[in-house]
Amino acid sequence: MLESISQEVKTWVLKPLIWAMVAISVKLAVQSRRNKITLGIVITSFITGVGSAYLFSDYVSGAFSHEVQPLIIGIIAISGEKIGEYILYKINFDSFLDILIKIFKK
Secondary structure: OOOOOOOOHHHHHHHHHHHHHHHHHHHHHHHHHOOOOOHHHHHHHHHHHHHHHHHOOHHHHHHHOOOOOOHHHHHHHHHHHHHHHHHHHHHOHHHHHHHHHHHHHH
């Protein structure tokens, strides 16, 4: 029983988590050479990147061979992080919150 639990933890948590964190770390290292990186950027990058890789880890483990899974997980993590960055930083988040506050005050 304990062996199956440890195998499940390894398959569903550790594999996508490690490769996603490596991919996001490399992406942030490259980005830091061009732009200033703040703690908020680092935290949101890891949350969105690792979260998206974890969400798709079931599909990746079933659809791809073990040799290419780290690459696919890294691509998903970086893509998820870039989509999250676009949503949070390119769309004016402050004005979006102001609109929501105005709607809920009515």
